[in-house]
Amino acid sequence: MWVKAPLILITIMLFQIGWTFDLNGQAMPSSLTRKYQRDAARLALRLSGSTDELRYAAVTLPDREVSQIFQMLKTAYEQLPAVRELSKCHIHTSSFPPIDQLQVIYRKDAPWARALNQGALQIDHPAMNELLNSYDLVIDRVNRWTESENALTLRARRPMNILALGNEFQTIQGVTGVDVREGFLQANDIQIAHTARGYEFRYTLRYNGLSSGEHFWRVEVTHQLKATLLQEGGDPIPDWVRCAMEAPVQASTW
Numbered sequence: 001m002w003v004k005a006p007l008i009l010i011t012i013m014l015f016q017i018g019w020t021f022d023l024n025g026q027a028m029p030s031s032l033t034r035k036y037q038r039d040a041a042r043l044a045l046r047l048s049g050s051t052d053e054l055r056y057a058a059v060t061l062p063d064r065e066v067s068q069i070f071q072m073l074k075t076a077y078e079q080l081p082a083v084r085e086l087s088k089c090h091i092h093t094s095s096f097p098p099i100d101q102l103q104v105i106y107r108k109d110a111p112w113a114r115a116l117n118q119g120a121l122q123i124d125h126p127a128m129n130e131l132l133n134s135y136d137l138v139i140d141r142v143n144r145w146t147e148s149e150n151a152l153t154l155r156a157r158r159p160m161n162i163l164a165l166g167n168e169f170q171t172i173q174g175v176t177g178v179d180v181r182e183g184f185l186q187a188n189d190i191q192i193a194h195t196a197r198g199y200e201f202r203y204t205l206r207y208n209g210l211s212s213g214e215h216f217w218r219v220e221v222t223h224q225l226k227a228t229l230l231q232e233g234g235d236p237i238p239d240w241v242r243c244a245m246e247a248p249v250q251a252s253t254w
Contacts (some may be wrong), residue, residue, distance in 0.1 A: 001117065027078060038093070039069075041159035045099070093189060100155060101156070102156075104169050106147050108150055108171075139152065187208070200220045203219070217229065
């Protein structure tokens with residue numbers, strides 16, 4: 001009795017702080033949690049529709065779907081040694097669709113931009129400030145865009161549908177356009193597709209240099225959170241891009 005009580009208490013504490021994982025697997029380190037949460041946000045948006053459809057969808061993300069996808073990515077990491085190995089190559093979703101950064105292009109002579117033109121990161125416009133407050137946006141910086149325009153870079157504190165957010169700023173007088181690019185699109189990517197039992201994730205490693213190519217891993221995760229490595233394939237991974245993998249990943253193939 002005295003032995004069981006401490007064990008039960010420790011188990012409850014581990015569940016409360018999130019240290020739960022498959023008994024045959026390995027817990028995801030906290031350093032990867034935010035990265036996979038961002039991946040889940042992008043993958044949920046990709047499932048929501050095409051680029052044009054996303055522009056007219058809700059700005060906020062479907063929290064339940066994002067949470068489900070994150071749990072599946074986490075499950076794949078914790079249950080499959082192959083996914084833990086490929087994570088060393090920093091394989092995450094490419095930067096589209098954007099989830100946390102937006103550039104608002106505006107005329108320098110817009111009345112509400114006086115403070116911005118003087119170097120202060122503040123805006124004198126009720127509708128603009130309402131958008132900033134409603135979506136918890138931070139003014140990051142102001143850059144020169146053209147002779148008559150500047151670009152206001154906004155950063156979201158939490159992932160959201162930036163394509164739809166851009167439409168809301170287009171209605172502000174003095175705004176001449178928006179730029180939703182988040183910079184360089186990394187070559188690696190994670191893709192998602194529905195299956196009869198859950199989702200399939202395709203992790204893709206791309207590389208260029210003396211040799212170029214693409215290597216992939218296909219993983220299915222069921223709604224019951226059971227992960228299976230379906231296939232590994234593509235071009236052989238050169239030694240110079242093995243990303244600190246201890247050994248080539250051994251995977252079953254079709």
